[in-house]
Amino acid sequence: MKNHALALSISDAGWRLFLQQLQTKAELYGKTFMAVDPRNTTQTCSTCGYLLTGDNKLTLRDRSWQxxxxxxxxxxxxxxxKNILAKGIDQLA
Ligand SMILES: [Zn+2]
Structure with a gap:
């Protein structure tokens, strides 16, 4: 994976395969599968919709927050x- 472009392409293929497998499993069990835009799903409060910005933004180290x-x-x-589920439900509507 020293070749960055090649590494990207391999990881893309892996991700695509993972999504395909999720879709297959979902259909098998009568569930709905869909991909949503993950933007801000971590930085948004699932209760009130407040978006953390600037210095308030969570880093990878922040496991819990108020x-x-x-x-x-x-x-x-x-x-x-919770935010990802809400986005999916919005897409269905
Ligand atoms: Zn809130």
Whole structure:
């Protein structure tokens, strides 16, 4: 993976395969599969929609945080998962 372009292309292929497998499994179990734009899913409060910006932005080290607007305490990945689900439901509507 020293060749950056080649590494990118291999990881793209891996990601595509992963998404295909998710789609196949979802269909097998009668579930809906869709891809959503992941932008801001981590930095947005799933309770009130507040978007962290500037110095408030979470770094990879920040595993939990409290929304400065509604004071909800979030676990980083659970909050992102709620935002991703909401985006998917919005796309279905
Ligand atoms: Zn909030």
């Amino acid at each position: 929304c400065p607007q509604c004071q909800t305490k979030h676990q980083r990945d659970l909050n992102a998962a």
